[in-house]
Amino acid sequence: MTKKLVILGAGIGGLTAIGELRQRKMLRNSDLEVTLIDQEFTHFQGFTLPWIMRGWRTAEQATLTPSDQALDGVRTITGTVTTIDTQRKKVLGEHFATDYDALIVALGARNNPGKVPGLAEAAAAGVAHHFYSIAEANHAHHALKDFAGGNVAVLIPSLPYRCPVAPYEGALLIHDYLIEHGRRTHTQIDIFTVEPQPMPSAGTGPGRKLMTLLEDAHIGFHPNMQCQSVDAATRLIQFQDEITAPFDLLLFVPPHEPASGLAGGPGWISVDAHTLATEHEGVWAIGDITGITTPSGRPLPKAAIMAKGHAKTAVGGALQYLGIASETTAFNGHGYCFIDTGDHESARGIGDFYALPDPAVELVGPSKELHQLKQQEERDWANLWATKPRDPHAS
Numbered sequence: 001m002t003k004k005l006v007i008l009g010a011g012i013g014g015l016t017a018i019g020e021l022r023q024r025k026m027l028r029n030s031d032l033e034v035t036l037i038d039q040e041f042t043h044f045q046g047f048t049l050p051w052i053m054r055g056w057r058t059a060e061q062a063t064l065t066p067s068d069q070a071l072d073g074v075r076t077i078t079g080t081v082t083t084i085d086t087q088r089k090k091v092l093g094e095h096f097a098t099d100y101d102a103l104i105v106a107l108g109a110r111n112n113p114g115k116v117p118g119l120a121e122a123a124a125a126g127v128a129h130h131f132y133s134i135a136e137a138n139h140a141h142h143a144l145k146d147f148a149g150g151n152v153a154v155l156i157p158s159l160p161y162r163c164p165v166a167p168y169e170g171a172l173l174i175h176d177y178l179i180e181h182g183r184r185t186h187t188q189i190d191i192f193t194v195e196p197q198p199m200p201s202a203g204t205g206p207g208r209k210l211m212t213l214l215e216d217a218h219i220g221f222h223p224n225m226q227c228q229s230v231d232a233a234t235r236l237i238q239f240q241d242e243i244t245a246p247f248d249l250l251l252f253v254p255p256h257e258p259a260s261g262l263a264g265g266p267g268w269i270s271v272d273a274h275t276l277a278t279e280h281e282g283v284w285a286i287g288d289i290t291g292i293t294t295p296s297g298r299p300l301p302k303a304a305i306m307a308k309g310h311a312k313t314a315v316g317g318a319l320q321y322l323g324i325a326s327e328t329t330a331f332n333g334h335g336y337c338f339i340d341t342g343d344h345e346s347a348r349g350i351g352d353f354y355a356l357p358d359p360a361v362e363l364v365g366p367s368k369e370l371h372q373l374k375q376q377e378e379r380d381w382a383n384l385w386a387t388k389p390r391d392p393h394a395s
């Protein structure tokens with residue numbers, strides 16, 4: 001009898017799962033029906049969003065739609081998933097219902113600026129911006145273009161958030177943009193974060209090196225700052241102990257939450273760190289929607305490379321569960337993240353996040369070669385999936 005594998009989310013994790021199934025010749029296979037569900041079937045590569053803010057990409061270039069050819073052999077449903085019924089093995093949406101024998105949940109994370117008092121109001125008033133969606137990154141770019149100089153505050157009010165280097169990269173790219181446009185000398189840039197150091201999930205070394213890069217760019221770094229509220233009218237951020245910080249332009253990381261409160265309650269989905277299996281029979285969760293604690297007790301970063309690794313493991317686990325294949329490889333916690341440092345250079349944090357007693361991760365670079373490697377990765381993914389391959393000559 002044909003088994004039903006359903007994948008929720010056609011972003012980085014969900015599409016990598018499809019790629020893995022194709023490689024294993026499991027699409028158009030009489031033993032298996034593969035269904036992919038997404039609310040809109042467009043996605044982005046996270047690292048292109050800071051580039052939109054910087055002005056190196058347009059919203060159109062960053063928006064990726066998987067082609068029919070890339071999804072050949074896959075049954076697709078466009079719709080918003082509202083419920084996963086793990087008892088009856090059913091996925092429900094507003095206009096659809098489908099059964100599964102095995103399920104992979106790859107619905108990602110979503111932004112909720114409303115969790116910090118005053119933040120959504122400051123964003124609505126146009127004095128605060130973020131780059132955690134294509135549209136908002138575009139607004140942030142226009143705000144930067146119009147910014148005449150003064151205080152730029154980069155605020156990380158809560159954990160977890162996607163890509164542990166993204167806000168630091170954002171600050172460095174703002175620095176880079178303002179130098180290029182002759183406005184850096186009359187601008188102070190400060191980062192206020194709830195974290196004790198940058199990239200805490202990578203151990204102490206990479207964060208220290210990143211702090212040196214910030215120092216070299218004359219960017220102030222303020223750790224352990226608990227944001228209480230933001231006041232758009234006075235343009236002040238309120239922290240603990242009545243500490244305040246003024247801003248003329250506020251760039252913030254929006255508080256994150258799981259894209260859907262599914263399969264195990266409203267929080268991040270708890271999975272086995274090596275198999276990605278959830279507590280529910282026949283259900284795996286991958287990518288940003290998971291909450292994984294590494295063997296050294298740190299949160300595993302929410303990053304594309306992790307979602308890709310999870311996807312390959314979960315596909316193996318699901319096929320094994322369905323009795324279709326026997327081969328599966330455990331997720332090993334290896335990964336990396338590029339960080340743009342300006343002047344078309346990138347550094348890269350790379351290593352083993354599962355190492356003991358501490359993660360074995362180092363920050364290498366920055367260099368022009370790493371920036372080119374990042375661009376190559378962007379092109380490779382777009383060429384694999386998207387209807388419109390990106391312009392290879394874009395900077």
Ligand SMILES: Cc1cc2nc3c(=O)[nH]c(=O)nc-3n(C[C@H](O)[C@H](O)[C@H](O)COP(=O)(O)OP(=O)(O)OC[C@H]3O[C@@H](n4cnc5c(N)ncnc54)[C@H](O)[C@@H]3O)c2cc1C
Binds near residue numbers: 009037044132259
């Ligand atoms: C600003 C920014 C910078 C980043 N920089 C980097 C970086 O430099 N390096 C790196 O490795 N990672 C980076 N990331 C993180 C990376 O983008 C994510 O880790 C990766 O996309 C996770 O893949 P995912 O499949 O879990 O989620 P996503 O890729 O977000 O896919 C989730 C999919 O689920 C769909 N969906 C959500 N809810 C529903 C629903 N209820 N019903 C139906 N469909 C739904 C969405 O439409 C989406 O297609 C960055 C992210 C951001 C936002």
